[in-house]
Amino acid sequence: MEKEKSKNKQEVLKVAAHSSPNSVAGAIAGTIKEKGEAELQAIGAGAINQTIKAIAISRGYVAPSGMNLICVPAFIDIEIDGEKRTAMKFIVGPRKK
Amino acid sequence: MEKEKSKNKQEVLKVAAHSSPNSVAGAIAGTIKEKGEAELQAIGAGAINQTIKAIAISRGYVAPSGMNLICVPAFIDIEIDGEKRTAMKFIVGPRKK
Numbered sequence: 197m198e199k200e201k202s203k204n205k206q207e208v209l210k211v212a213a214h215s216s217p218n219s220v221a222g223a224i225a226g227t228i229k230e231k232g233e234a235e236l237q238a239i240g241a242g243a244i245n246q247t248i249k250a251i252a253i254s255r256g257y258v259a260p261s262g263m264n265l266i267c268v269p270a271f272i273d274i275e276i277d278g279e280k281r282t283a284m285k286f287i288v289g290p291r292k293k
Numbered sequence: 294m295e296k297e298k299s300k301n302k303q304e305v306l307k308v309a310a311h312s313s314p315n316s317v318a319g320a321i322a323g324t325i326k327e328k329g330e331a332e333l334q335a336i337g338a339g340a341i342n343q344t345i346k347a348i349a350i351s352r353g354y355v356a357p358s359g360m361n362l363i364c365v366p367a368f369i370d371i372e373i374d375g376e377k378r379t380a381m382k383f384i385v386g387p388r389k390k
Contacts, residue, residue: 240342241338241339241341241342242338244338244341244342244345245337245338245341245342248341248345248366248381249366249368249381251366252366252367252368252381255365255366255367264365265365266363266364266365266388267363267364267365267366268352268361268362268363268364269345269346269348269349269352269364270349270352271346271349284345284346284349291363291388291389292388292389
């Protein structure tokens with residue numbers, strides 16, 4: 197997992213197939229407490245799988261403080277080594293009441 | 294993809310690694326129009342990958358009617374051929390305003 201500032205200066209949590217869902221979940225909870233929401237990015241089925249597990253786990257981390265986390269998945273085009281690839285991004289934040 | 298009535302009589306859309314994200318997206322949009330929300334179930338990285346793509350696509354199907362779809366991922370324990378496995382379920386519905 198890597199943290200990176202995106203264009204709008206929000207940190208993007210990059211999740212890989214070998215990322216630990218628990219660690220990513222901790223990073224999600226921390227980012228949400230600090231900024232209100234978290235943005236994650238994953239390429240490939242393995243990375244997306246870990247991202248989803250992490251989001252489910254992070255719901256448990258923030259639920260005691262009365263937060264009901266939801267996520268919005270979306271496609272994004274990214275460039276890796278000059279090659280265009282489609283990745284998934286996930287915006288995670290509290291459900292508005 | 295299979296449809297199945299769960300205990301609470303809500304239809305569960307079962308997504309497999311070979312499911313077409315476009316077809317699943319259509320089923321999500323249809324179920325949401327009919328019932329207000331959709332429940333999906335996926336086992337394994339390949340199936341979860343297709344589920345996430347389908348949710349992102351379904352957002353585009355319902356957005357013109359003013360709906361902003363969100364999803365809540367969660368772990369569920371299921372039994373297949375007498376063996377216990379952990380699957381992911383996804384509740385998909387409109388963001389409450």
